[in-house]
Amino acid sequence: MADIKSLKQISDTIWEIPISYKEGMRVPARIYGTDKLIQEMDDAVYDQITNVATLPGITKYALCMPDGHFGYGFPIGGVAAMDVENGGVISPGGIGFDINCGMRLVVTNLTYDEVKPYIKKVVDRLYERVPAGVGSTGFVKISRNEFRKVVEQGARWCVDNGYGWEEDLELIEENGCIAGADSAKISEKAIDRGFNQIGTLGSGNHYLEIQIAKKENIFEPELAAKLGITQPDQVVVMFHCGSRGFGHQVATDYLQVFLKVMESKYGIKILDRELACAPFDSPEGQAYFSAMKCGLNMSFANRQVILHRIREVFSEIFGRSAEDLGMHMVYDVAHNTAKLERHIVDGKERSLLVHRKGATRAFAPEMTGIPARYENIGQPVIIGGSMETGSYLLVGVPSGAQSFFSTAHGSGRTMSRTKARKTFRGEKLQKDMQARGIYVRSTSWAGLAEEAGGAYKDVDELIEAAELAGISKKVVRFTPIGNIKG
DNA sequence: ATGTCC
Numbered sequence: 001m002a003d004i005k006s007l008k009q010i011s012d013t014i015w016e017i018p019i020s021y022k023e024g025m026r027v028p029a030r031i032y033g034t035d036k037l038i039q040e041m042d043d044a045v046y047d048q049i050t051n052v053a054t055l056p057g058i059t060k061y062a063l064c065m066p067d068g069h070f071g072y073g074f075p076i077g078g079v080a081a082m083d084v085e086n087g088g089v090i091s092p093g094g095i096g097f098d099i100n101c102g103m104r105l106v107v108t109n110l111t112y113d114e115v116k117p118y119i120k121k122v123v124d125r126l127y128e129r130v131p132a133g134v135g136s137t138g139f140v141k142i143s144r145n146e147f148r149k150v151v152e153q154g155a156r157w158c159v160d161n162g163y164g165w166e167e168d169l170e171l172i173e174e175n176g177c178i179a180g181a182d183s184a185k186i187s188e189k190a191i192d193r194g195f196n197q198i199g200t201l202g203s204g205n206h207y208l209e210i211q212i213a214k215k216e217n218i219f220e221p222e223l224a225a226k227l228g229i230t231q232p233d234q235v236v237v238m239f240h241c242g243s244r245g246f247g248h249q250v251a252t253d254y255l256q257v258f259l260k261v262m263e264s265k266y267g268i269k270i271l272d273r274e275l276a277c278a279p280f281d282s283p284e285g286q287a288y289f290s291a292m293k294c295g296l297n298m299s300f301a302n303r304q305v306i307l308h309r310i311r312e313v314f315s316e317i318f319g320r321s322a323e324d325l326g327m328h329m330v331y332d333v334a335h336n337t338a339k340l341e342r343h344i345v346d347g348k349e350r351s352l353l354v355h356r357k358g359a360t361r362a363f364a365p366e367m368t369g370i371p372a373r374y375e376n377i378g379q380p381v382i383i384g385g386s387m388e389t390g391s392y393l394l395v396g397v398p399s400g401a402q403s404f405f406s407t408a409h410g411s412g413r414t415m416s417r418t419k420a421r422k423t424f425r426g427e428k429l430q431k432d433m434q435a436r437g438i439y440v441r442s443t444s445w446a447g448l449a450e451e452a453g454g455a456y457k458d459v460d461e462l463i464e465a466a467e468l469a470g471i472s473k474k475v476v477r478f479t480p481i482g483n484i485k486g
Numbered sequence: 487a488t489g490t491c492c
Binding site for chain 2: 071072096097098101134135193202203204205206242243244245247248249251252336
C-alpha cells in the first residue's frame with residue numbers, strides 16, 4: 001500500500017511528490033487518481049515515477065495516469081515530455097517493449113438483438129481467423145524484404161494490398177504511416193521475429209472484444225453520434241494488440257545500445273538500469289527513434305489486417321458486405337509511443353519528445369493531428385477495460401494541456417499475474433462470464449485467469465478521476481458480450 | 487508485453 005500521507009494533494013484527483021523526495025529529481029512527479037486509486041497503487045509506482053523525474057530534459061512534471069502500475073523502468077501509465085533542444089533523452093523504458101501497443105474501435109449498424117443469437121458463432125469464427133497466443137503467426141505470407149516495406153509504410157501497405165479501406169487511413173494518426181521509419185535501423189533478428197506475425201493478436205492482456213453501447217451509457221449523445229455511435233444497444237468491436245515479437249526485439253536491441261553509450265559517451269547517470277536512454281539528438285537516439293517508428297508502423301499494419309479479418313467474419317455470418325454492415329473505423333490510437341510535439345510550457349512553445357507508456361494522447365478540439373472529421377470534438381481516446389467489466393470512448397479536452405494532452409489507457413492491474421493465476425481459475429471464469437452474457441475464448445486457461453476483472457482497478461472510477469482532473473471527457477461506456485483473449 | 491532465459 002502506498003503511503004498517501006507523503007503526497008501533496010493538489011486537487012481531489014491530482015497528487016504531487018516534490019523534488020525534495022529524492023536526490024536528482026529535476027521536476028516534481030504528479031500522480032492522477034482518487035484517494036482510493038492512489039492508495040491501491042503499489043509503492044513501486046512512487047519509486048519509478050520519481051526516478052523518471054531525474055531524466056535529462058524532463059519538462060514540468062513526471063506524470064502518472066490514474067491507471068498507473070509497476071512497469072519496466074517507467075510505470076505503466078507514465079508520461080514524460082523531454083525538451084529535445086536542451087539535452088532531452090529518449091528512453092525505450094518510457095515507451096514499452098510492446099512498441100505501439102494500442103487500441104482500435106470499429107462500429108457496426110447491428111444491434112444487440114440481432115447479434116445475440118450469433119454471438120457464439122461470431123466469437124468462435126473470429127477465434128479461428130485472428131491467430132492469438134504466444135508465438136502465433138498470421139496468414140499474410142510475405143518475404144522478409146516485403147516486410148521491410150510494411151514497417152516503413154504501416155497501414156498504407158495493407159490498404160494498398162487489399163486489407164482494408166482507404167477511409168481507414170484517415171482514422172489513424174499520421175494516416176497509419178509514420179514518416180521517418182527506416183528499416184536499415186532494425187536488426188535482422190527483429191525482421192525474423194516479425195515478418196510472419198502480421199494480423200495476430202498476441203497474448204497477455206491483448207484481446208478482441210464484441211461490445212454494446214447501452215442507452216444509459218451513451219453520456220454525450222451528440223459527440224457519440226459524430227464518432228459513429230448512433231443508436232442504443234449498437235454493437236461495436238474493440239481490440240488491443242501491438243507490434244508482437246518485432247517491437248520487442250527493437251526495444252531489446254536498443255536498450256543494449258543505450259546501456260553501452262549512456263554513461264561512457266554521454267555522461268548520463270541513472271537510478272535504474274531499466275531507464276537506459278540516450279540524448280534524443282545523438283546518433284543512437286535518432287537511430288532508435290527511427291527503429292521505434294518501424295515498430296509503430298508494424299503495429300498499425302497488424303491492427304489493419306485484423307480489422308480486415310473482422311469485417312470478413314461479420315460479412316460471412318450476417319450475409320451482407322462489411323459496407324452494408326456499416327463497419328467503419330472510429331479510431332486507432334497508440335498507448336506505447338513517443339512523439340515529437342509542440343507544447344506551451346510556462347507561456348513558451350517548446351519542442352518536446354512526449355513519452356507515453358500505457359498512456360493515451362488526448363488532443364483537444366482544433367489541435368493539429370486530429371482527423372479532419374473530429375476537429376471540432378477532440379481526439380477520440382479508446383480505453384480498454386478488463387474483459388469482465390467495460391470499456392470507454394473518450395475525447396480530449398483543452399484542460400488536458402496540464403498532462404501534455406495525455407490520459408489513461410486501460411484499467412490498470414491491481415494484482416500481479418502470478419497472484420491472479422492463484423486467485424482465479426480460467427475454466428470457472430469462462431463459465432461465470434458466460435452466465436453473465438459474455439462468451440469468451442482463450443488460448444490458455446492460465447492466461448484467462450490472469451485477465452480476470454478482479455485483477456484490475458475499477459475502470460469506472462479511473463475514468464471519473466481522469467474527467468474530474470480535466471484530462472479527458474467520457475462519451476460512451478461499452479459493455480462486453482464476447483471476447484477473444486490472446 | 488515477449489519464440490514468458492541464448
